[in-house]
Amino acid sequence: MWGSTRNKRTTFRATPGLCSGLRRDCDGSHEHLSWTPTATPSGVVFPTSGEAEYTKELAAAYAAFSLRALQLRGLRTERSHVGPGVLRPRDLRSFTRKRVPPLLAEYWLVAPRDCVPPEWPQRPLPKHVLFPKTGDEVITVSSVAEVRALEATNAVKPSTLVALKALAATGAEPMVGVLRRPQQTVLATRCLSHPLELNLPLPDILVKAVVNVLRVGPRGIAFHRATVLQKLLVRAEALKDRERELHCGLHPGLRKVLAGKNTILWEQLLRESHFPDLGLVDEVRGGFELVGPANCSGAFPMAYKPPQQSVEKLMQQAVWRRKNTISKCKPTGDTAADDELWSQTLGEVEQGWIDGPYWAESEVSERLGSAEWMCTRRFPIVQGPKVRIIDDCLQSGLNLAYAAYNKLRLMDADAFISLVLLLIRCSHQPGSMIQLDSGEQLVVKRHPEWGDGLDLLGKTLDLSAAYKQLGCRPDTKFNRVLDFMVGLLSTCLGWNVALQPKKNQPFSQTFTLLGIELSLKTADQGILKVRNKPDRVLELRAELDRLLSQGYMKRSEASSLHGRLNFAQGQLHGCPIKPALKFLSQVAANGWDDALADDFKLVIGYIAACFATDSPRVIHALDSRYAIKLFTDGAWDNRIAGAGAVLQYALDQGPKVAEVVVPECLIEHWGRHGGTQLISQLELFPVLVSLVSWGPQLAGRRILAFIDNNGVRDSLIKGSSPLPDHFVMLSMIAWVARRYHFTLWFTRVASESNPADKPSRSQAREAAEELGGSLELPLTLDDVLVKGLLSKRSFMDMCQGSMPFGDGENVGERLWQ
Structure with missing residues (x-):
């Protein structure tokens, strides 16, 4: 009953009760294969293996x-299902390991x-699929009549209702999932917000800080900051003797690295702020392991x-790995x-971050008292005017013996942009309510001293050689420190801050962050502009000029340029560089x-043109x-092709329903290699046709696109596909999105629930009547x-300009103005 093709029993040696739910005998409803060995040209094959x-x-x-057993024993897992807050979830990333x-x-x-x-419409659920999930509403029912009464209210919600038996329930009843009908899907999605309207990655503590800054006003904030800093300085002075005594007991190497760090005050502040990783300071004082299991961080x-x-195996290889590293x-x-x-290496020696220099292996062996040691190659990477040092722990083998137990979730550029958007919205909407992830609700109040406008300035502050201000540790470890230090970079804690003019720019309406430039000049109008750093674009154009003069490119050059462009295109509407990245x-x-x-x-010129004609990304x-809802679907039944689309343009209007004409020449082209299954092409095609046809009406808008084919949806999200026919359509979709400045979000709808199913089967008129919409x-x-x-x-034709709109015009921005 668990998928085996032969009659057998499987047993597990496990904690009592852990596998009780698996105890099932075959019901005899299917045939079993024989256990008889079979003779093949290579010998006798026994099925037991x-x-x-x-x-x-x-x-x-x-x-x-x-x-399930671990959860009953107290294991906490991330939410894995859409909960009742789906209409406006503020931190969608917390639901699952997937981004949203x-x-x-x-x-x-x-x-x-x-x-x-x-x-x-329903599907049977396998016994091992567990419901309810975190966030589901749960009720009890005892009859079909009670369940029927639930449909009118709950089928038009985007979340899931779990009904359990009220009487004589054993917990082993067969369960089914009930799907929405297309009419119910239109109603359930009508009020959904576009995820990019939300402040996705902001933790509650940061949201509270924003609301508090607006509430107390500039003088109140200045007084609060000065008071807190003064208290910290007093506490640091009072702890100086204890800190000195603690440092005397540290390993000599760590004592050099941590010189000037006020670890006792830091530990106290972590406890006072309820930081979820209180063992962090002990690891800083003891030094981080480079190999072996990492400690789990909360x-x-x-x-x-x-x-x-x-680790033992790695050390057995130490001598020959060392020889190999030195040879490189x-x-x-x-x-x-x-x-x-x-020069930088000698500077680190002076700082006490590394020991040396040593000129022979024997010197190091004598210093360590052992010949079993490893070394890591260090090499430079030129990044514009800067030379960055890289320690290649992968080549030396150190990374191979390291076990990590956490997945980093960093405060990236998205988080900072979300912070600015939160500031703008709160400033313009005093009296509004904000619900935190904890369930607490905050009232937004704006202090009169802030005035009527919004004159925002910004800057970034870097730690100087951040990773090297800690003892030996793997790369992932420091981010646990950074997660706390992002809110408290104070010299009273002993952390060195980069004060060079290039890194420590004054507050400004335009500043750089993680490779991008943010403009706050129009923040008072609710507009934030984001683009690639100008000097980074100049570096890219210089590299393109060099490659064009060279006339060819090496593998390493192609790989390096691909990585740089993949990040840079994130600031260009529609990811237009995807065709060139393919090359x-x-x-x-x-x-x-x-x-x-x-x-x-052609590709090099195309990339240069993309950067030359593109305008900054504008975030309103x-x-x-209204966040527009677009449903598309394709059909391929008995070699008859069809496609359809449904567009919900406004909250108070019925949807637009239309068939999508699929040219016969395309059917022949897609099947040119003898393929008989063209459903993926037909699922992708109506997305392109809908955006092109309705593009002028949707310019500058946020669009939720619902797709019932998972493979096609994933390709749309990535903007790429290994299949040429799919890739050229995805490239065209990227150009359409760029021209009309769509903000697209692709998500799933069940095939049985898709309103575009009937239009894809030449039943658009019937669908329009059922959905209460208009036939287009x-x-x-x-x-x-x-x-x-x-x-x-x-994609090469895409680069050559087969699209009728390659002039970089920004129709969406013009309509907005």
Whole structure:
């Protein structure tokens, strides 16, 4: 009953009760394969070897029951299902390890099978699928009539209702998930907000700080900050003798690294702020391990990454790994970079961060009292005018013997932008309510001293050589420190701050953060502008000029440029560089071929044009316009192609319903290699046609696009696909989004619940009547775009400008103004 093809029993040696839910005998409803060995050209094959493996069904069930047992013993897991706050969830990332879950739950109801009306659309749920999940509403029912009464209210909500049997329940009743009908889907999604309207990554403590700053006013904040800092300085002075005594007991190497650090005061502040990783300071004082198991931190989500080999095995390899590393320590060919590497290394020696220099292996062995030691190669990377030092712990093998138990969730550029958006919204909406993740509600009040406008200034503050201000540790460890220090960079704690003019810029309306430039000049109008750092763009253009003059590119150059462009395109609307990245990926994987010379020139010029014509990304904090809902679907039944679309444009209007015309030439083109299953192309095609056809009406708007094919949805999210036919459509979608400045979000809808299903089957009129919407003329794709889809060169034609709008015009911004 757990997926095996032969009659057998499987037993586990486990904690009593852990596997009780797996105890099931075969019901005899299917045939079993024979255990008789079979003769093959390579010899006799015994089926026992294959049957020793766990089936997928058994492994999934075992994992589910194990998780349940651990949860009953107090294990805390992240929320894994859309909860009742789905209409405006502020921190969607906390639901699951995925960045954001589906906005629309798959089922509106989960209930015992015998309590659900048989005519309702439903799916049986495997026994190992656990409900309720965190955030689900739970009720008890005892009859089909009670369940029927739930439909009118709950089927039009985006979340899930779990109904359990009230009487004679055993907990083993077969459960089903009830799907929404298309009409119910339209109603359930009507009030959903676009995730980018929300302040996704902000923790409660930061939201409280923003609200408090607005409430107490500038003088109140200045007085509070001065008072707190004065108290900290007094406390640091009072703890000076205890801190000195503590440092005397540290290892000599750690004593150098931690010189000037006020660890006792730091520990007290961590406790007072209820920081979830109180063992952090002890690790700082004792030094972080570079190999072996890491300590689990409460400051980040759980995620186990096992080591690839043991510490003992690594040390057995120490001598030959050391010899291999030393053999690779050679000049890079860039004398200036090598000189800077040596200069910075000697500077770290003076700081006490490293020991040396040593000129022979024997010196190090004598210093350590052992010949079993490892070393790590250090090399320079030139980043514009700066030379960054890299310690290659991967090549030396250190990373292979390290086990991590946390997944980092950092305060990235998204978090900072969300902070600015929160400030703008709170400033313009005094009297509004903000609900924290804890459930607490805050009233937004704006102190009169702030005046009527909003003159925001910003800057960033860096720790100087942050990772090296701690003892030996793996790269991931410092972020636990940074998570706390982001709110408290004070010299009274002894942390060195980068004070060089380039790093310590004054407060300004325009400043840089993590490779991007933020403009607050129009913050008073509710507008934030984001673009790539100008000097980074200049560096990219200089590199493009160099490559164009060179006439070819090496694998390493293609890989490096791909990485830099992949980040930089995040600030360009519609990710238009995806077609060029495809070419770079091919060169990085397969190497250079002279036959690529013409395409190479085209790609380099295309990338330069993208940066030259693109305007900053504009984020409207006060855009209260309705988040548009777009449903699309494709059909491929008995070799008959179809596609359809449904557009919910306004809250108080019915949806627009339309068939999407699929040209016969495209069907022939997609099936040119003999393929008989074209459903993925037909699922993607109506997305492109809908955005092109309705683009002028939707310019500058936020759009939720619902897709019922998971593979197509994932391709739309990534903006890329290994299949050429899919990739050229994705490239066109990127250009459409760039032209009209759409803010697109792709999410899932169940196939049975998709309002666009009937329009894709030539039943648009019937769908319009059922949905209470208007029947639109069939949507067709421009001949120029159809020609582009028929191209055998796919993305190369995209680069050459087969799109009719490559001038970088910003229609969405013009309409907004």
